[in-house]
Amino acid sequence: MADDITDTSQTVAAGQLRAFIERIERLEEEKKTISEDIKEVFAEAKGTGFDTKAMRTIIRLRKKDQAERQEEDAILDLYMAALGMV
Amino acid sequence: MADDITDTSQTVAAGQLRAFIERIERLEEEKKTISEDIKEVFAEAKGTGFDTKAMRTIIRLRKKDQAERQEEDAILDLYMAALGMV
Amino acid sequence: MADDITDTSQTVAAGQLRAFIERIERLEEEKKTISEDIKEVFAEAKGTGFDTKAMRTIIRLRKKDQAERQEEDAILDLYMAALGMV
Amino acid sequence: MADDITDTSQTVAAGQLRAFIERIERLEEEKKTISEDIKEVFAEAKGTGFDTKAMRTIIRLRKKDQAERQEEDAILDLYMAALGMV
Numbered sequence: 001m002a003d004d005i006t007d008t009s010q011t012v013a014a015g016q017l018r019a020f021i022e023r024i025e026r027l028e029e030e031k032k033t034i035s036e037d038i039k040e041v042f043a044e045a046k047g048t049g050f051d052t053k054a055m056r057t058i059i060r061l062r063k064k065d066q067a068e069r070q071e072e073d074a075i076l077d078l079y080m081a082a083l084g085m086v
Numbered sequence: 087m088a089d090d091i092t093d094t095s096q097t098v099a100a101g102q103l104r105a106f107i108e109r110i111e112r113l114e115e116e117k118k119t120i121s122e123d124i125k126e127v128f129a130e131a132k133g134t135g136f137d138t139k140a141m142r143t144i145i146r147l148r149k150k151d152q153a154e155r156q157e158e159d160a161i162l163d164l165y166m167a168a169l170g171m172v
Numbered sequence: 173m174a175d176d177i178t179d180t181s182q183t184v185a186a187g188q189l190r191a192f193i194e195r196i197e198r199l200e201e202e203k204k205t206i207s208e209d210i211k212e213v214f215a216e217a218k219g220t221g222f223d224t225k226a227m228r229t230i231i232r233l234r235k236k237d238q239a240e241r242q243e244e245d246a247i248l249d250l251y252m253a254a255l256g257m258v
Numbered sequence: 259m260a261d262d263i264t265d266t267s268q269t270v271a272a273g274q275l276r277a278f279i280e281r282i283e284r285l286e287e288e289k290k291t292i293s294e295d296i297k298e299v300f301a302e303a304k305g306t307g308f309d310t311k312a313m314r315t316i317i318r319l320r321k322k323d324q325a326e327r328q329e330e331d332a333i334l335d336l337y338m339a340a341l342g343m344v
Binding site: 012034 | 106124
């Protein structure tokens, strides 16, 4: 390629490198936008009166099925009882 | 609303809560997809022979302007010289 | 100082810089050792039959007082009921 | 043991659980103290006029040997040249 850069023993395809870098930068930009969107939805929910900490826990719990959640809860309750936390 | 849930003194608008939660889950899903896309571009670049560690450094450096990069480099070179690292 | 390094307009007290760097490196080394100790205690607890995931939750919960925990639980239960998760 | 707690089919050795939890909490407390010490050394270095960002880079670089650093630098310089960043 016309834009190859050579330094001592190495050559780099500049156009190809630039293309990879720019694709990643565009994806990172999109990712950042989505992160901001998520923050905005939480802010909107908070403004409506919802507890965002509980919402985050709910989102985490919804990734597990009910049997898994119940089993984890049972162990946690047992440990809390053992430590006099209830 | 018909689907309001009351527990002791609190009431929650179930439909509204569900809508917020589902919006966030969709956004998190999109974010995860983009993260996987980024990994794939790095994997493709690596497969083509590029050094992905250097690529990550390049992406980080491109967020700064040239004057800022040069100033940071000057300080770093000075410190490396002071510590006998060059 | 005898070991001052000057580069263009800047001078750096090499001995002082080295002392700061070495203090931080020692502290980081200690921190790493403690992180490994924590991992080992968890591994030992796991080997004895304890559920380390529940232990981590317990440790997180013990940082809160009982009133705070109960209030958080009440909201979470309300939200889970609203979403048909119970 | 006298302090065993049984819930349905499970039994937990309360004393042993408490001992594990407290060991971890002590270690986490120590770790937190060291993290604060590290911050203080950086603050002191900053107060003396050192650039803490460059110091962090130095600490990261000192974990690599000189050959490794030079090889990484050579690739980075090549990529920067290819992208017209120099």
